[in-house]
Amino acid sequence: MKSIKVLGTGCANCKTTLKLIEEAALAKGVEVKLEKVEDMAAILGYGVMSTPGVVVDGKVVHAGGVPGKSAVEGWLGSAESCCGCCGKE
Numbered sequence: 001m002k003s004i005k006v007l008g009t010g011c012a013n014c015k016t017t018l019k020l021i022e023e024a025a026l027a028k029g030v031e032v033k034l035e036k037v038e039d040m041a042a043i044l045g046y047g048v049m050s051t052p053g054v055v056v057d058g059k060v061v062h063a064g065g066v067p068g069k070s071a072v073e074g075w076l077g078s079a080e081s082c083c084g085c086c087g088k089e
Contacts, residue, residue: 001033002076002077003057003058004021004035004057005034005035005037005054006021006035006037006052007037007051007052007055008037008038008043010038011051017066018052020066021072030076037055048060050064052066054067054075
């Protein structure tokens with residue numbers, strides 16, 4: 001299971017990013033632990049100065065603006081980690 005945190009104070013872009021990740025995980029059948037982090041001290045602790053920020057398994061992978069769908073899908077798993085059982089390689 002991937003641990004994903006969306007960093008931001010609740011702006012529209014942060015909410016859109018959260019929804020985009022939820023939808024992509026559901027579509028790919030990937031189980032994720034999704035967390036919204038709104039505490040500024042915690043956000044700054046990741047070194048993120050522009051929100052929304054996205055942290056996957058403890059690593060900052062995005063900061064500032066809504067990420068693209070292909071980027072989100074990449075965070076959820078690449079073809080290398082796919083066994084091919086579902087036909088979506």
